[in-house]
Amino acid sequence: MRYIRPLSIEDAVGQLAGAAGPAAILAGGSDLLVRMKGGFIEPDLIVDIKAIEGLSEIRETAEGFSIGAAVSCAVLGESAALKKAWPGVVEAAKLIGSKQVQGRCTIVGNLCNASPAADSVPALVAAGAKAVVVGPSGKRTIAVEAVPTGPGRTSLTKGEIIEAILLDKRAPRSGDAYLRFIPRTEMDIAVVSAGVNLTIDEQGVVKAARIALGAAAPTVLLVEEAAEALIGRKLDEAALERLAKVCSGACRPIDDKRGTIEFRRKVAGVLARRAATTAYKRAGGK
Amino acid sequence: MNFDPRFSGRKFASVGTRPIRPDGVDKVTGRARYGADFNMAGQLVGRVLRSPHAHAIIRKIDTSKAEKLNGVKAVITAADLPDLTDGDAGMYDILDNCMARTKALYDGHAVAAVAAVDARTARQALKLIEVDYEVLPHVTDVDEAMKHTAPVLNDAVFTEGLEQKPVKPSNVAKRTQYGHGDVHQGFAQADFLVERSFKTEQTHQGYIEPHACVASVSSDGTADLWVCTQGHFVYRQHCAQLLGLEASKLRVTSSEIGGGFGGKTHVWAEPVALALSRKAGRPVKLVMTRDEVFRASGPTSATSIDVKIGARKDGTITAAEATLRYTSGPYAGMWAELGAMTAFACYKLDNVKTVGFEVLVNRPKTAAYRAPSAPMAAFAVESAVDELAKEIGIDPVDFRIRNAAQEGTRASYGPVYGPIGIGPTLEAAKHHPHMKAPLQVNQGRGMACGFWFNFGGQTCTDLNIGMDGTVSLAVGTVDVGGSRASLSLVAAEELGIDYSHVKAIVADTSSLGYNDMTDGSRGTFSSSMATISAARNAIKILRDRAAQMWDIPVDDVVWENGQALARGEKYGNLSPLSLKEIAAQSGKTGGPIAGHSELVADGAGVSFATHICDIEVDPETGATRVLRYTVIQDAGKAVHPTYVEGQYQGGAAQGIGWALNEEYIYGKDGRLQNAGFLDYRIPVCSDLPMIDTQILEIPNPNHPYGVRGVGETSIVPPLAAIANAVSNAAGVRMTHIPMSPPRILAAIDAERG
């Protein structure tokens, strides 16, 4: 086993691509080290990407935000500009693990761990976030929802690294929100979750909407029918009821140690409705 | 026993104060040494191979590849722990649990172990051990296990306690029955009846420190064991017997213990570590992982309980009956029996009957968990009591007060009570401001009572007075939550000196006589009795030395306020001699001054508590929030009130976790699904409110200071108190613990159709 800390993304990509055995990318390590401890993976090579220039930065550009792959959620949560523009994304990222885990974990790691219950992912998908993928054959930008392909599996190929997550500049009168259900008040994995991102017009009519559900299917669910339930309407009780119903219906959950199918279905709708209400308020709706 | 333990009603100078504990600074600076903090030169790392199957015959274990791996110094299987139990069935079960002999009986059951130069090599070695299993059908649910169609875990188990010995083996190891009167007649007199069935899931003590030990066995048959345990003397006996060592040659030192709550009363890793050390000829350190703690130490029982209670219109209970089925893991236990004994202990009943069934299942061997078996029984009974009060239309507190046991009541489990605290805790609850605080929508209040026997047992202490007049106190009950502070207070009280001049330690098994373990809420109760006795023995010597120094008869010397006084006018000009002055001269007056005590601390006063809690339920998600919680409990006499409060709060918090979220979740394959703190959800700081406490002091007549054990009772009422609160908040009776959000939401939806 080797541990390396490359200084450039090219070097990191080269090392990963050239690795003979299993290789792992280390940013926060809050998933990787747990899996190593449990004996689920035994990498021959660990590539620590935290020394790569730029990967630990949040950059505000003309197009929006670029969040480096090594930015911890604690750092992300301290970005006032990001919090103002994308409060739902930030609150989702801030829900991952404890304060201790926050000091290490990253949204890219959360995405690449490919858990259906990842907290930041529904919020990122609702936000229309994109992932910048660097690999042996160059750079590509893909939608966040294109990254996980199943529990623990991603579309990334050997040698590829997600360098950054891109969030658009905020349109006026927009708001997002994320809610998850956990049995305790902290430290749990989401039983089911909902991310809602809305843009409204001056009358409070929803112009654009993206709704994503977590822990409701093998991968994050972008529920287009739920968006349609809101677009062109004010967020009245009827719209919210329809939203909840559509979200519950869209779920394809499982029974497991964290919850039942019935519970997840029902609560997915409840959370979507509550998150939509918050997002609407944040967008300036009344 | 050359010692009068009766309550004397004295005034206290030290007892009842709240000084800083003697082991405190080491614990806040990181210096205190727990199980895994100890190392020996040349030590190896021990690791255990565990069965992935819930139930399987072990056909063959091939360790040859592991033995050949470079760095591996010993590999053991059951063959290296031959059966030396000599017909002692309980010890045989312990042996089989430490290392499976012919069958793996649960997911996590140890089947082999290695000692290697480092953890990585040990891990690799485990992978090289080949075990040939024949997987058998398994059963983990208590009710399923009792069916005649269930796979039988042990062909040699025939239900005990039946009038006729059964012809077929079964998973029901034993039936027990308690009670008096005639319940049929009693129910016939009832105007109201409540009959319900309840279930509780298996929980774990959840101590933060995993089991850890360092074992060193020499070829001459002497051995050392450093270990986190609630009872190092008991561990010594068990390990010596299982390993064929002489007890006196096995010195067991208890480390600081990072929580036990009953779970560190049983050997698991220790005999294995000793066997590895013996085979390797080097010390072996064995530390369980968290996953191993959950899968393979001793959780509490899962239960299924039926309760029937009848009462007259005036609120008098006419009869009460319960059938209690408790899992004990794959070996026989006495867990249902404890449930059957405690179920109705709070009440004065003319007609009562409880029946317990010990049920074998493919889960880890059940161990004690704080007032073992009582919380589940209390959940069922106190839920039914609440429901009955509602049906009759009486306030639930008044209903309980009306039927509460009192001095002279014959307990449902047999004995007649002396002075007890159930009535006073209920009266205190009735008048507590918590009871009158307003509630909002979706909020509910619940209350419940709890009982625990408490235990005394064998105890030995040494009290040594140094030449500088300070006192070292060696006790043999492991300090699990501040007892060194309490016992120092007791020694200071009895000798009449300042607390700061007493230093209490927990002595190892070679330095002190046998002590039962710290369980049954006995640590402070029994060791304080032995400390008082030891101090009184030391005072006899102090008086004798003072008499020598004054050259007067010892009968004329009395001990008051930490000094010897010459009694009688003829000694009018003799100044008192302080303990310090007498100690300074001890070399010239007969040598060291010490007091010893060996006793059986009989008469542990029974303990009662009443809890009140407010819960908010989100009717759309089943989420719960604990808004307010109050514990009222009888301590007899609170030696160190802050640590008594701590016991009340800690027990309540554990009960809250059990009531709401904690449970062992098994898959269809019989494997534990949540062997970690991520999905075995103990309460976190933000889950709880402040936990208010009220200490009542109804003296225990069998202890010089009136002390009762306080450690366990506080976990008994919460399951029921919270169930009553949730039921009131949600408008539907909850009968299955834990009341996780999916269960609450399903109950609400079912109620609303």
Added chain:
Amino acid sequence: MAGVAVSTTINGDSVEYLCQPDETLLDVLRDRLGLTGAKEGCGTGDCGACSIILDDRLVCSCLVLGAEAEGRRVETVEGMAHGEKLHPLQQKFLEHAALQCGICTPGFLIAAKDLLAKNPDPTEEEIRFGLAGNLCRCTGYDKIVRAVQDAANVMKGA
């Protein structure tokens, strides 16, 4: 497996060690450096008993590789007191009996130190959520919260 040479700073002291690439910082602290104040309660970041501060960030040392400490600053419970003088949090934990068994105490002290450094005047709710990553099974948290509140008051006055 080749060892990794690491130069780091622990409680203000320069420290050098060799560790395996997959070895956690917790194992390095405990097994190589003899700093056993940080405890392993779970090894998976769920209990907080191994909490340390790494470059002003509270982390679980079981979720950090020893190799990652290169060039960084590590603070453990062993560095909280100055000689005989206890940190106010340590003193208040003793006075309030905020520990029973004490196994979680080093982690709580470090987490509380980090909390008060970032928020010197926390509400009860902020304390409770700030310490939610640290499990205590003995106390029900009541006395821990009170000790942190009291320490915050003392530290504000200092």
